[in-house]
Amino acid sequence: MTPAGSGAKDQVARLLTLVPYLHSRGSVRLAEAAEALGVTPEVLLRDLKVLFMCGLPGGYPDELIDVDLDALVDERGRAQGDAVVSVSNADYLARPLRLDAVEASAMIVALRALRAGAAPETAEIVDRVLAKLERAAAAGPTGAPGLAPGLVDATPEPTPASTRALERRLAEACRRGVQVEMDYYVPARDEVSHRTVDPRGMVHRDGHTYLDAWCHSAEAPRLFRLDRIASATVLDTPVTSEPAAPRDLADGIFARADDVTRVTLRLAPAARWVTEYYPVEDVRPVDDPAEPGSVDVDLLVADRRWLTKLLLRLAPHAAVVHPVAWGADLTAAAQETLGLYFGVGGVDSGRPIPTT
Amino acid sequence: MTAAKSERLLNLLIMLLVSTRLVPKSRIREILYADASDEAFEKMFDRDKEELRSLGVPVEVGQIDAYFDDEPGYRVKPDEFALPEVDLTADEAAVVGLATRVWDHQRMARATTEAVRKLTAAGADIDLGALDIAQPRLPADEPAFDVFFEAILERSAVEFDYRRSGSDSTTRRRLQPWGVTRYSGRWYVVGHDLDRDAERVFRLSRVQGEAVKVGPPGAYAIPEGTDVSAVTRRLAPALSTEPVVLLVRTGAALPLRRAADRTEPGVPGPDGTEGWDRLTLLRASVGIADEVLGLSGAVVVESPERLRDEVVGRLRGVLAGEGPVGDR
Numbered sequence: 292m293t294p295a296g297s298g299a300k301d302q303v304a305r306l307l308t309l310v311p312y313l314h315s316r317g318s319v320r321l322a323e324a325a326e327a328l329g330v331t332p333e334v335l336l337r338d339l340k341v342l343f344m345c346g347l348p349g350g351y352p353d354e355l356i357d358v359d360l361d362a363l364v365d366e367r368g369r370a371q372g373d374a375v376v377s378v379s380n381a382d383y384l385a386r387p388l389r390l391d392a393v394e395a396s397a398m399i400v401a402l403r404a405l406r407a408g409a410a411p412e413t414a415e416i417v418d419r420v421l422a423k424l425e426r427a428a429a430a431g432p433t434g435a436p437g438l439a440p441g442l443v444d445a446t447p448e449p450t451p452a453s454t455r456a457l458e459r460r461l462a463e464a465c466r467r468g469v470q471v472e473m474d475y476y477v478p479a480r481d482e483v484s485h486r487t488v489d490p491r492g493m494v495h496r497d498g499h500t501y502l503d504a505w506c507h508s509a510e511a512p513r514l515f516r517l518d519r520i521a522s523a524t525v526l527d528t529p530v531t532s533e534p535a536a537p538r539d540l541a542d543g544i545f546a547r548a549d550d551v552t553r554v555t556l557r558l559a560p561a562a563r564w565v566t567e568y569y570p571v572e573d574v575r576p577v578d579d580p581a582e583p584g585s586v587d588v589d590l591l592v593a594d595r596r597w598l599t600k601l602l603l604r605l606a607p608h609a610a611v612v613h614p615v616a617w618g619a620d621l622t623a624a625a626q627e628t629l630g631l632y633f634g635v636g637g638v639d640s641g642r643p644i645p646t647t
Numbered sequence: 648m649t650a651a652k653s654e655r656l657l658n659l660l661i662m663l664l665v666s667t668r669l670v671p672k673s674r675i676r677e678i679l680y681a682d683a684s685d686e687a688f689e690k691m692f693d694r695d696k697e698e699l700r701s702l703g704v705p706v707e708v709g710q711i712d713a714y715f716d717d718e719p720g721y722r723v724k725p726d727e728f729a730l731p732e733v734d735l736t737a738d739e740a741a742v743v744g745l746a747t748r749v750w751d752h753q754r755m756a757r758a759t760t761e762a763v764r765k766l767t768a769a770g771a772d773i774d775l776g777a778l779d780i781a782q783p784r785l786p787a788d789e790p791a792f793d794v795f796f797e798a799i800l801e802r803s804a805v806e807f808d809y810r811r812s813g814s815d816s817t818t819r820r821r822l823q824p825w826g827v828t829r830y831s832g833r834w835y836v837v838g839h840d841l842d843r844d845a846e847r848v849f850r851l852s853r854v855q856g857e858a859v860k861v862g863p864p865g866a867y868a869i870p871e872g873t874d875v876s877a878v879t880r881r882l883a884p885a886l887s888t889e890p891v892v893l894l895v896r897t898g899a900a901l902p903l904r905r906a907a908d909r910t911e912p913g914v915p916g917p918d919g920t921e922g923w924d925r926l927t928l929l930r931a932s933v934g935i936a937d938e939v940l941g942l943s944g945a946v947v948v949e950s951p952e953r954l955r956d957e958v959v960g961r962l963r964g965v966l967a968g969e970g971p972v973g974d975r
Binding site: 298299300316327344345346349386389390391392394396397401404405407408419426427442444445446481482518557563600622624627628629632 | 650652653654656657660664678699703704728733738741742746768770799800827829852869878905940941942955962969
């Protein structure tokens with residue numbers, strides 16, 4: 292919702308939408324008009340009062356905009372949502388202001404993103420809307436260069452049809468308030484776990500879709516990323532946990548768990564991307580000419596196994612500085628894996644050992 | 648106070664909008680600023696004009712008389728001011744409603760909401776509560792996104808500090824941005840680098856501090872036919888052309904299983920047991936070595952040799968202390 296700015300500029304912007312809105316609809320309930328314009332009835336009433344003194348230059352009463360306001364306040368001056376409002380004598384403001392460059396482009400980019408994931412029949416509708424909006428934006432005053440079609444590419448990575456079907460089934464389970472049984476892949480442990488959950492809703496963040504649910508195995512609310520659900524069955528049993536709205540992920544999905552360890556990692560330049568992908572607490576350059584470009588990074592880690600997997604992924608460009616004991620996990624895992632390639636003791640089973 | 652100023656702004660707009668010719672500045676003063684001193688009038692009128700322009704009102708200025716250029720005049724052409732007719736059918740209006748929920752970014756989401764209000768004011772009935780399941784979301788968490796997006800629309804150059812991947816220091820860059828593209832969850836800006844005098848791509852998350860627009864709008868033209876999706880394709884890591892064959896412990900490594908083209912279950916593994924499956928990926932991404940290493944203990948590379956050598960070499964690097972000193 293647009294903040295109902297109190298400045299004159301914001302008020303004029305609202306009026307330039309309000310007048311054509313009322314003009315095109317005749318009479319509208321105050322509450323309905325307020326909702327359509329994203330303001331409270333009180334703000335709308337205050338805006339309408341400005342119109343009393345506006346009109347054609349000259350200042351004759353019959354040249355002013357006519358606002359039918361009579362029944363809009365009760366005897367104590369409060370806005371009456373059910374009262375009906377209309378505006379006349381304002382034909383020159385019958386059309387809203389054209390879309391500005393940001394509004395038009397934000398719409399066009401959003402529509403193109405919708406189109407990318409849409410079924411063919413929806414894509415055809417999106418194309419019609421795009422054509423109409425692009426025409427409306429292009430007819431603008433010269434000098435506004437705007438947004439040519441090739442300048443923004445925000446095509447979301449395609450969602451596999453199987454994930455979309457899963458999302459539909461899970462959304463239906465949320466709506467019906469029934470439990471879901473699923474096999475869920477946990478990357479930190481690299482294993483599939485079986486669990487029953489009470490779904491609460493679907494949430495989106497950073498290009499991923501999650502099911503927010505109460506997990507009966509964990510006895511806590513959990514987020515399940517859809518592409519990690521190996522299989523799911525919607526049950527007929529109603530949910531048993533206290534119903535709750537799906538959480539707001541505006542602050543990120545990394546809710547701070549209570550049981551975390553502050554870990555310091557040393558990252559060589561090749562591993563520095565970590566600081567851009569995970570919420571890090573602190574980054575400090577390493578003051579050692581032997582390690583140019585390395586940084587020390589503090590990270591809050593809830594699962595020690597997750598950290599080892601991350602370090603293996605980065606091998607050999609990352610190491611644990613603190614706590615020292617955690618560093619041993621990495622070397623143990625590296626040794627164990629090399630054992631799978633060459634047998635215990637690192638003796639090759641006939642393959643040449645690559646020199647390092 | 649606000650109401651009085653709103654009235655003045657709106658009356659000024661109406662006056663300029665209904666006039667078929669330029670309205671002389673003296674007449675504007677007489678009607679709307681009668682009580683103001685000369686100096687106060689100049690200041691107020693300048694500010695009022697700019698506020699209208701910042702709302703998107705095209706205030707035109709010209710000379711009333713071509714021979715005596717002593718008095719400027721102003722007007723707003725109705726067809727430049729008003730939203731052209733956009734007739735939406737019911738299904739088109741529903742799609743417009745969905746579009747308001749795509750941006751996961753405050754500024755852009757607000758712009759779509761504002762656009763929909765204008766379309767509603769023009770008579771469209773847009774249902775914002777329409778249910779759709781497969782709704783794409785477009786986040787833009789990079790703080791520099793707004794500046795670059797506006798700069799592209801205005802054709803303004805942008806100056807910013809940039810830190811290259813793996814580098815410790817930042818360098819000051821000057822760019823005429825052409826377009827933005829999203830790849831693998833990150834936004835990139837493409838444009839003409841003024842110091843390198845060449846096309847360059849920058850990742851917005853590596854822009855440090857505040858990016859600022861410099862110089863006037865309309866400072867350059869974007870080359871005809873610029874298509875940033877070509878850049879997006881360049882950013883995509885190449886896929887290996889040789890098939891990758893992996894041994895994977897039964898039940899483990901779901902992401903690799905999803906990507907596999909062939910699965911041969913229950914084959915003998917490197918530990919001598921039969922609790923392994925053989926996966927074949929016909930085209931693996933170049934990041935496959937990272938992925939295999941992250942699943943160490945559950946995955947062993949059979950071929951190609953090059954991938955096997957890389958994985959083994961990097962594991963040995965850990966034991967040999969080739970990386971950062973850290974705990975050693």
